[in-house]
Amino acid sequence: MSIQSQVAYSTERANRYIAENKGIVNPLYRNRYHASPPVGWMNDPNGFVQYQGAYHLFYQFHPYDAKWGPMHWGHMKSTDLIHWEDLPVALAPDQAYDRFGCFSGSAIERDGKLYLLYTGVTEADEEGVHHQVQCLAVSEDGLHFDKVQQNPVIPIAALPEDASQIDFRDPKVFEHEGMYYTVIASKASDETGQILLYQSEDLVEWEFASVFLKGTKEQGIMWECPDFFQLDGKDCLIFSPMQWPQDGDDYQNLNSSVLAVGEVDWTTKQFQPASYQELDHGLDYYAPQSLEDDKGRRICIGWMQMWGRDFPTDTLGHGWTGSMTIPRELKWVDGQLKQYPIGIEAKLVQQGENSRIITLEDAKETIPGIEGDCGLLTLKVDTSELDNLNIYLRENENERTVVSFNKEKNELGIDRSTSGIELKGEEATPPVSRKVTLAGDRDYLELAIYLDHSSVEVFERNGEAVMTANVYPTEEATGISFECSGKAVFEEATFTPFV
Incomplete structure (x- = not known):
């Protein structure tokens, strides 16, 4: 019998542990305005939903260690998507059908109640196999959840023939024309990813509807965390494939997050993709989940880490690991996806924009008033006579993170090779830099760069391109400087610290 099967996990035990230990975590790399565990x-991210006037974010959570472990559901809420209030743990692995983990899932409101649909990892069967099944918990107050007696509501018996019983997870529930549906990640017998679709009238009794989308050998070995929604009239499916092959500058990480755009044939209940694109061209972005709020905004938030790499806050014994990205509003503008960062601007202390134009030519300089390790750097640069521009962030004498722009190649890049602690991983070559080719010519470069204590998020032109990376400087690193070959004319350069 394993150690885990002997441990009596419960939400009460988890909440006591958090209360006793949250005050002793090391805050050195804790982000200020990103959702992080106590x-x-x-x-x-799980169960990202708006309920009773607040945004609720549940998440995969192991309270007892800064490493992945027996999965619980942590819980927090926010009214502004920037300040998060920790709430009691929502789910613990305390039943036979979820004894080895309450894995990822989603949330939906029905008749004033909040329903959580999640993956339970079962106790081992006679052959020592842990199956993955789908389970349901319900709350009338959004704080305390009861697992339904009918669990698992989607057992392994409900799987189609060509689907793994141990790779069947991450249900994302939605409503369409009076029927509830959920997309669930699955692995087929040929070691490819696929998305299954189930339907229900009441969220309790479910039936298999279709293989919603089947992957190919060229599209990774397993797809995780699917999310289906309509955006500006387009049918969209987000998923996170493992080992999607590299394609030029795209899919450079071991695991990726992909947006497929197409159309659902609701007669066959199958998704017909027309295009695929990577959501974030940085180094740390996975498992995004979205909601539609009461303002009609499609808001997406992702895990700001990557599997198979070092986690310095664990290695250093800081007692915590993991943050979420800034929430992003997704929109189609002139046929292009834009990811607008939301929430933070209202909570920044405005220092005042530079009223004068600053010109650099074949030089490396600082700009007065532009420095800091936690806040928003906004730039608008005339690049008509520029060759290359390097922006040095979190800079000290020995360390820096570099955001770069190559005018001839029209490439935006990020490089953390000298940012501090080296982040090694399963990749043959340590992941230190990425780049993306921008759409159209750029006589003006417009950047919003969000800095926090261990993260950098770069948004180009309101999110036509986005690059996210974790960084861990080993010394104080608040410097920001600019280096160019050719002429860079800064029509706007503002740093607004978060306080």
């Missing part, structure tokens, strides 16, 4: 380990 203690322990955080990964995938």
